[in-house]
Amino acid sequence: MAPARARLLVILAAxxxxxxxxxxxxxxxxxxxxxxxxxxxxxxxxTVGPGRRLFLIGGICVHVSVLAYFKxxxxxxxxxxxxxxxxxxxxxxxxxxxxPIGVSFLTFEEISYLTDVYRGDAPPARRWPHYLLFLMxxxxxxxxxxxxxxxxxxxxxxxxxxxxxxxxRGMSRFSFGLAKKILVADSVAHIVDLIFGLAENExxxxxxxxxxxxxxxxxxxxxxxxxxxxxxxGTMLGFSFKENFREPYTARSLxxxxxRWHISLSTWMREYLYIPLGGxxxxxxxxxVNSIAVFAISGFWHGAAWTFLVWGLYHGVLxxxxxxxxxxLSRIPDRARAVLTFVVxxxxxxxxxxxxxxxxxxxxxxMLGLAMPVYEPRPLPAELFPPLSAVVFxxxxxxxxxxxxxxxxxxxxxxxxxxxRAPIWxxxxxxxxxxxxxxxxxxxxxxxxxxxxx
Amino acid sequence: MRRVxxxxxxxxxxxxxxxxxxxxxxxxxxxxxxxxxxSIFPALSMARWTDESVQAGLKAWFESxxxxxxxxxxxxxSLFYATLGTTRPEATVKRNGDGFLFxxxxxxxxxxxxxxxxxxxxxxALAVLLGRAQRELxxxxxxxxxxxxxxxxxxxxEAVSEGWRRRQPAPEPTDAFVVRTLREAxxxxxxxxxxxxxxxxxxxTSREIIYPxxxxxxxxxxxxxxxxxxxxxxxxxSSCDYYPRTANFEEDSDIxxxxxxxxxxxxxxxxxxxxxxxxxxxxxxxxxxxxVGTSFTWMLVDAARSFVREPHLFYYNSSIFDVSAPKARLVxxxxxxxxxxxxxxLDKDVYVIEILEAYAHGGVVPDFLQxxxxxxxxx
Numbered sequence: 001m002a003p004a005r006a007r008l009l010v011i012l013a014a015x016x017x018x019x020x021x022x023x024x025x026x027x028x029x030x031x032x033x034x035x036x037x038x039x040x041x042x043x044x045x046x047t048v049g050p051g052r053r054l055f056l057i058g059g060i061c062v063h064v065s066v067l068a069y070f071k072x073x074x075x076x077x078x079x080x081x082x083x084x085x086x087x088x089x090x091x092x093x094x095x096x097x098x099x100p101i102g103v104s105f106l107t108f109e110e111i112s113y114l115t116d117v118y119r120g121d122a123p124p125a126r127r128w129p130h131y132l133l134f135l136m137x138x139x140x141x142x143x144x145x146x147x148x149x150x151x152x153x154x155x156x157x158x159x160x161x162x163x164x165x166x167x168x169r170g171m172s173r174f175s176f177g178l179a180k181k182i183l184v185a186d187s188v189a190h191i192v193d194l195i196f197g198l199a200e201n202e203x204x205x206x207x208x209x210x211x212x213x214x215x216x217x218x219x220x221x222x223x224x225x226x227x228x229x230x231x232x233x234g235t236m237l238g239f240s241f242k243e244n245f246r247e248p249y250t251a252r253s254l255x256x257x258x259x260r261w262h263i264s265l266s267t268w269m270r271e272y273l274y275i276p277l278g279g280x281x282x283x284x285x286x287x288x289v290n291s292i293a294v295f296a297i298s299g300f301w302h303g304a305a306w307t308f309l310v311w312g313l314y315h316g317v318l319x320x321x322x323x324x325x326x327x328x329l330s331r332i333p334d335r336a337r338a339v340l341t342f343v344v345x346x347x348x349x350x351x352x353x354x355x356x357x358x359x360x361x362x363x364x365x366x367m368l369g370l371a372m373p374v375y376e377p378r379p380l381p382a383e384l385f386p387p388l389s390a391v392v393f394x395x396x397x398x399x400x401x402x403x404x405x406x407x408x409x410x411x412x413x414x415x416x417x418x419x420x421r422a423p424i425w426x427x428x429x430x431x432x433x434x435x436x437x438x439x440x441x442x443x444x445x446x447x448x449x450x451x452x453x454x
Numbered sequence: 455m456r457r458v459x460x461x462x463x464x465x466x467x468x469x470x471x472x473x474x475x476x477x478x479x480x481x482x483x484x485x486x487x488x489x490x491x492x493s494i495f496p497a498l499s500m501a502r503w504t505d506e507s508v509q510a511g512l513k514a515w516f517e518s519x520x521x522x523x524x525x526x527x528x529x530x531x532s533l534f535y536a537t538l539g540t541t542r543p544e545a546t547v548k549r550n551g552d553g554f555l556f557x558x559x560x561x562x563x564x565x566x567x568x569x570x571x572x573x574x575x576x577x578x579a580l581a582v583l584l585g586r587a588q589r590e591l592x593x594x595x596x597x598x599x600x601x602x603x604x605x606x607x608x609x610x611x612e613a614v615s616e617g618w619r620r621r622q623p624a625p626e627p628t629d630a631f632v633v634r635t636l637r638e639a640x641x642x643x644x645x646x647x648x649x650x651x652x653x654x655x656x657x658x659t660s661r662e663i664i665y666p667x668x669x670x671x672x673x674x675x676x677x678x679x680x681x682x683x684x685x686x687x688x689x690x691x692s693s694c695d696y697y698p699r700t701a702n703f704e705e706d707s708d709i710x711x712x713x714x715x716x717x718x719x720x721x722x723x724x725x726x727x728x729x730x731x732x733x734x735x736x737x738x739x740x741x742x743x744x745x746v747g748t749s750f751t752w753m754l755v756d757a758a759r760s761f762v763r764e765p766h767l768f769y770y771n772s773s774i775f776d777v778s779a780p781k782a783r784l785v786x787x788x789x790x791x792x793x794x795x796x797x798x799x800l801d802k803d804v805y806v807i808e809i810l811e812a813y814a815h816g817g818v819v820p821d822f823l824q825x826x827x828x829x830x831x832x833x
Binding site for chain 1: 456458459460462463465466469470473486487488489490503504505506509517520523526527529530531533534538539540542543544545546548557561565567615616617618619620621670710711714716749
């Protein structure tokens, strides 16, 4: 509702307020980095010769250092202290660093900004508020997508005036995303959390597989739900963000899976890491090394724990193997390959969700039928599979499987984009889902005691 | 078409804004049952903003004061109940069998694994302490009345659905194990007690008179029957006669789980409950009583109120209530080192100790008895 010229400033003010709410202690750091990047980018653009590269490398080092401190320092000190304890040395004294929201996404965006300017793919920001808005645009602060400056810069200079159809599309997208997160992901999470909370000697093979499949569903609906909300909000604000998920579980190969899952991250990894490392231009061995290294870094980027590294390496090694074995794999019928890819990806989610390598090994043993539980599992069937969670679990799995086995069709960007009209039924469904989601959120936060106890 | 678009946008915005608007204007709302910790509007300061305590406090305050919260919660619960015939996984009330409502504690208790059960040593130690306390107090002319209260899943085992049962039951179910162990230990230590499980399982008429299907606890009638046998010779409950009446939806404890469903209750009538006929002031020579126990003790208090004087309740041995009137009054906190404690605990003629089967291994009763014996035997 703000005038066109002030619209960006209003959105920036809202973004600053959002960040001040969620990570107030990190605000000075973001401002400082924003100023540094703004200055660096102008130097990069305005310098000729080797100095340009120095400014770029300096900027990247600063951002990686910030990320290393906030995200990995606690982990590093923890591991050093474990090693010191093994040699009976006193631990390093250390005050835990609080991880600010979105620091991983911010770092990648800052690096992409400097690199895009260095490569000449985009001009530096004309005004510092534009760059700050690029960093802090609130729809994507929590869980991405990872923006690239070159994708957004033109939009900052446009009028940003969404029409009613765009607003409705955005609202619908937001509602669907919220419903995916609240009504689907959170319901399945109940089952997953119970299973992954079991002791090793309580996990049967069927429980382990249920937990793995459940997490595959949970993380997809949760993460893609957040992306839908971000894209929906962006559409309402007049922006056009790129898709971050394209039905990843319909992929016929791991390589294709990574073109459909968290697309903004895969794109970033390819453009700013894999290709600078040489990509696939330096022979088969180097290509394999590059692939595995990029996936390992990607895994570790997700979290400061060995389990994330295992997840990254798992995908890196399998993607590399898949490339080598493609002539053989291509003989497998499409549908079978889709199922196989889903199973491989699902197994990979176990280290991603597990809280320790020990748990990963325990789950793996169970999934292979090698676990011999001594005790009966703690949760009762009614606890593990309450009606809603069971219905949502089975329903969402059935939907995923049906989509995976369905014949391929050309990607549909939505009638609204092509025709400019949003179907009324979709708006009605969006409204219903919004109401259900709000009711559910309100209700799950009301957990009264029967009586005052103490 | 543009008008339709604008209406659609307006409806979405209205749905999003309605809870906040309701809060702002203090819109009337449906009542929600159950208790929550109080949520206070946080003090605002830059330091508290920076350490994010303001944000957490504001979020909690907002969620508990949300406009139309009652309507949202009840509607969500009603839809859930109507479509799936049960409650949300995170709800403490579970629906089993033919409309039986259980608190989750009772279901988990009935399905405890062998390794998670109360330890025999702990149950025996309780019996030793009770025996000692009965003998010590008897020497001073005082009485220790012990009442064993049953878990609901013990009284209605057939109402516990298959999903809440262990597939590999132990040689004896948890409730049978606990009750057997307690009975044996009480017998070995000579503890006189009212066996609530035996009394209720032996009740010839409908169990729902003594333990309503939608209640967390036994009814006043059930509590009266158990207490009557255990209380002699401390005091004599002359009658446990009862009559049916329509429950007061907002207050009666006999439908507390039904209320806690927090649905619109449009398809189920408010159940009929049974109440005690006896209701008169105690005689001047009635003994002064202190009750100690869990929420099951409230019904014992109601059953005994006409037969004891100056009754107080050490609720979970934590809060002190004056229970001389049906509406209890909080008068303090339990602190065995305080003069207040001595006033409420020592100047009594009879102590009624309620032991809930599912919590028999807990510290409520032992903590109280140890404090009492320590002060009682002091010169």
